Amino acid sequence: MGALIKSSILRKVVMALSGLFLVLFLALHVTINFTSVFSPDLFNELSHFMGYNPVVQFLMQPILILGVILHFVLGIVLEIQNSRARSVNYAQFKGGANASWVSRNMIISGLVVLAFLGLHFYDFWIHEITFKYVESNPEDPTRYYEETVQKFIPMWRTVIYVIAFFLLGMHLWHGFSSSLQSMGWNNKYTVSIKAFTKLYALIVPAGFIIIALYHHFNHLSQ
């Protein structure tokens, strides 16, 4: 940990690795969620597996939570260090001339996503934990679809979700390819790999947005 605090490159690498891990997780998450659009049964089945499989619950879940915390804490530490590296600011700084807005404002998109995660944890994770471990309810492999749909009934929540996913997309737009650069993967394939990461940054958040909107409007039309 000492080395991590001292070495800028190690900090980058940890940021990149935790980020890449979260990118992977998002792919899994959006895939499972998307089944709710066309098959409530499949969605229930997959959700139940994720909710009760001991490997997922007691190995993957803690790693994920640690990854999230590490990524956020380190992100904030980096931001503080970076602002200290320029103690007097420019009167005029044309950051847009040489770098994209998203790449310069990862802290903004990151903090929005962090705030969103609070709501998201409150909505689903706290609920799950309470359901399973506090109230010790019996297993019910069919409850997930209905619970999910219920969440998207209020307009405000749907709007918040959509906005958060939009910022997640922005975060990924820079973050995904940036983590590869941090890991030292920059070579003749970079152009195509970068294109893939951008595509990913579009598709995954779009998937989440579609799911949220689908359930919101699907409910209204019923």
Add this chain to the structure above:
Amino acid sequence: MNLVLKIWRQENAEAKGKMVEYPMSNVEGDMSFLEMLDVLNEDLINKGEEPVAFDHDCREGICGTCSLMINGEPHGPDRLITTCQLHMRKFSDGDTIVIEPFRATAFPIIKDLVVDRNALERIQQAGGFISVNTSGNTVDANAIPIAKDKADEAMDAATCIGCGACVAACKNASAMLFTSAKVSQFALLPQGRVEATDRVMNMVRQMDLEGFGNCTNTGACEVECPKGISLENIARMNREYMSAIVKG
């Protein structure tokens, strides 16, 4: 053309600085940016005021002495040139030009627009060399063939002029592009591979000690670098660093 210059004036390292406005008239397009400042200074001296201090030397874009943040960009709005190669024809009549020093905590201001870039020196001193004696009693220059593409890549990295524009452009004031250029040059050559592990560890350690920020891969450095040093060098340094850590 007529211009308004807003220039950062600061008496010395401890003094508090401020932006001061100077109207300029009869600026010619053929003047270089620094020649325009020469004219301003000549005026100031004749008026009994102190001229604006700024760093410059070769005035042909290779020594890396000149700096200046011009309208929010290091070395001004043009690409792949240094401030001394910027010409006034890039500006229009009536423009206001904001001129500031390169800012970073690791680059303390000496006076006005002059900053102390010794932090970059110390990074080089920590490991930016190949440990061979200069006796000349080494192997023949052609004893170790080097593939042309590797030699060319090493040359591209070696063209860094150490001006610090990468640090100035980076929103984090990171010196990764500068450091990685030297690490890369030597890592690409068989002569430099021998001590590649120690070199990257020592140079990165010194870079961190100097108080530069962390690289967040915005790519601003690559765009503003007057010599077009590529981000690939940073990726290579990251690889070198990780493999050095693994090797211990």
Add this chain to the structure above:
Amino acid sequence: MGSLESKIPSGPLAEKWTKHKNDIDLVNPANKRNIDVIVVGTGLAGGAAAATLAELGYNVKTFCYQDSPRRAHSIAAQGGINASKNYQGDGDSDYRLFYDTVKGGDYRSREANVYRLAEVSGNIIDQCVAQGVPFAREYGGLLDNRSFGGVLVSRTFYAKGQTGQQLLLGAYSAMNRQINRGKIKSYTRHEMLDLVLIDGKARGIIARDLVTGEIERHSGHAVVLATGGYGNVFFLSTNAMGSNVTAAWRAHRRGAYFANPCYTQIHPTCIPVSGDHQSKLTLMSESLRNDGRIWVPKRLEDAQAIREGKLKPTELTEDERDYYLERRYPAFGNLVPRDVASRAAKERCDAGFGVNKTGEAVYLDFAAAIQRYGKEKALTSGIKDPDKGTLTQLGEEVIEAKYGNLFQMYEKIVDENPYKTPMMIYPAVHYTMGGLWVDYNLQTTIKGCYCAGEANFSDHGANRLGASALMQGLADGYFVLPYTIGDYLSDDIRTGPISTDSPEFEATEKEVLERINKLMNTNGTHSVDYYHKKLGKIMWNKCGMSRNAEDLKSAIDEIAELRKDFWENVKIPGEEGQFNQELEKAGRVADFLELGELFAKDALQRNESCGGHFREEYQTPEGEALRDDENFKYAAAWEFKGAPSEAVMHKEELVFENIELKTRSYK
């Protein structure tokens, strides 16, 4: 004080250096730790010398006015570095490099020094490659060479158009290694303002910390000056803005003879002056003359129409152009040596054929080369019957690959597309062959004061060949000076540390302070640049590319007058105890104002034309330089006697035992 004993070792030319190295005294490693050496200037010569001296075990202190050794003006050299490696198998040898250099220098250099230079040249390349200098390579992985003006073999090693940069960074990295080990203490933003002599020996310097303005004393057992040339005496030159003669001149005032100050190289391919605001001139690599054809209009009225903007150069037919170099020198054409090409351009412009607003520019035209390369490219790419547009495009691609960065640089400065309209070029001051007189050991006439690189006078005679400056700087620094200095320092192993509290340090510091006080308290009316520009005009008009006795005499008077005015009327804002760039410049210009006069005086005594020194009175009927070997086969070493006008000349007769003196002909 001092004598002109060149200390050339006896024996056959090719064995002198080896024999000398075997004969000189050495200092044992333990004793080296007790010896301090001061190196002023950290370009190729100073940086290399500092690195090697530190490596040998001496304690080295380096001084440079720049904020880093890496910024020394050696960095701006573009073309390459010569070495007699004979990798191309075209018959190169140490002797041939030696011969070319002596001939190129118009037989005004010292044979033994030049041969030594050729002898160690190959080692430089080995050394630089080991240091990680990324020289250009061929596809087979071996080093590539190019050819340069005035020679018949391909011996120039290069790193794109930035050879000087790469070599300097090599020396800088060698220095950094020693700084890291604590063997070199590097003082940046420090300027040497005087040399301290104790019992006739150089024992230290007085330096000013340019950031704080503090005056400091530094002692050493020997002082090495590697402070570059004095081209900025012309104000406009291709030198860096800060390049100056102060260190060398201060040493000269303390007893070091100054040799051949009038030998100045004017480089033919520079970007012309655009206006009064001009602060410096930019060089375009000599390599452009491989493909560019130099011309002016044949008719005066066409030249005038071009100057007035009524006519474009591309509108003139071949018949209406005067390719004057090809006309005058059919054998070498556009590739005649620098001095010859420069004078020819001046001759045409003086005759009224100049092509820019000021009438001081000639064309360097790539149209023919573009067509020629276009045809070649079309053939090799299998394009049949290409039209003119295709040919031009293909040709431009080839030219871009060869000279792209230079063309881009030109376009940035002049704002004209050199692919479409010919470049305008004019000669500019570039290098000074003269400098402090040194013996074979590179010691000046002051004991313990050594001089290396462009700052000394030793190797290039009256004209330097392309790609030889880098060679000399590194040879002096890496391979010559660190050994020859040991011979002197071997007497100093019992001296112990030199105190800076001695009366000599006291007195010298006092003089420095008085001079600064005088400058600061003049409270005059004109800026330093005002005087520098005036001096430059006198130098360029009367001591420039061609000189005559009458002009030189008036230059001497005008410079003396200007110097007097300077000391009475210069205006320096700010204070001495702070970062003060005007004060820095003032000290340098004050010294240029003395050197300028000696320069003219030297040019006046040399009643012959040789290399970069062209006296109008001494030319052949065709306008070529007329050398006088009978009377002027010597190096003129000037001793300071209180003022430049009082300087006394000492002659070092040049002895040519291995080369027959001939008239240089490029016809």
